[in-house]
Amino acid sequence: MFHFEKARRALLPSLGLLLASPVGALATEGAAQVAGGGKPWWFWPVVLFFFCFVLGIIAVLAGVGGGVLYVPLVSGFFPFHIDFVRGAGLMVALAGALAAGPGLLRRNLASLRLALPVALVASACSIAGAILGLYLSSLDPAIVQVCLGATIVGIAALLLFSKNSAQPVVTKQDAVGLALGMSGTYFDPSLGKEVEWKTHRTLLGIILFIFIGLLAGMFGLGAGWANVPVFNLLMGAPLKVSVATSKFLLSITDTSAAWIYLNRGCVIPLMAVPSIVGLMLGSFVGVRLLSKAKPKLIRYMVICVLFFAGLKALDKGLNIGLLG
């Protein structure tokens, strides 16, 4: 049996050190001495790596996806055009979802029966969202900035006010849920027993994934912030199944949108690679800190940061200049 976890633990730290090291960067110093506001060319990739490392820690502690923090913050505080931030944001969210997926599938927490039908809708719509987002950006990037700002403020409000339900009561499964077999059983170690679940309001849930897919593709956001409430509060899936299925679902939804951005040339390796690896390393550190930190306080801090990032994107898009 191949020891996946051991291999992962051995691999990650060494990869991070390699990426963060300016030694490699110095080798091509002659190619580009100074760029981007008088800073050496390796400045932004190195800063981005450490920024994403911290972002990865915070994202885990706050219980949000990395993509939803990455896009508004990097587009607000780094010099990159929104096209490339969205492309990198999708790759960041995709890498995180791909890495988390295996464990969730093996433990049967991520439900294929719940994920597959909505994934088809969300991934098709995320393609449309990506094409629409790139079209709007080509017309005027300010349109995307304003829409992104409004979405981020909405996400912050959703995170602030939505209440999850560990075991929603579903008295009767609806016809669509029944036809799709959207039900299952998982073992909950905290309860020490197997928990059965089924969905209701399935059609409405599937319809909402049209909008979730569109937003994910348009802004390059991972859509866990929307997936979980729809699965849990609307369709009645248990919270653990909702969170796990949402993470797995991102690996499918983001794949389709990521290809649109990749094919369009919106993924620049110089900035995308340190973002992906920095955020992944940070999320592993975050998992280790989870038992010592105060996630509730950090969650409120992240909500404040999201409000600020959303307002900053609105400010930038509307060219008001209040927030710098």
Add this chain to the structure above:
Amino acid sequence: MSDHKASRPMPEQITYANILFLGAWTGIALLVVTYFIYLTGILEPHSTIRAVIDSWTHGVHHYQQATDAPSGWGWAALLNTGDYLNFIGLALMALLTIVCYLVLLPGFIRQRDWTYTIICVLEVLVLCLAASGLLGSGGH
């Protein structure tokens, strides 16, 4: 309809998880190795780092013109350059889900679960369409 209430996942789900695990971590490892090759200049990049940095503040259309960047699968022809070598890892990660869905298909067919078989086939088609470069890849 199959017995979907069984708490144990079907074997194909475990295979899906294993492929995802190996593929994702291979992709990330490839990203790091190829990025190192790119930064150290072991392979000459297609576009200079200065050109990339000067253009990443502008939109993608400007970037493509300034760096002579390809659209669609044009990057595949530039894998001998330091910058586009990084696309091996990126593309591997973006192709994984398609492979994993193909792995699921026999399980659903064996269970005679035609609804999920059709959903799987449609998803593969959607992902292949996205990956094909036929949609929104534009040109320059």
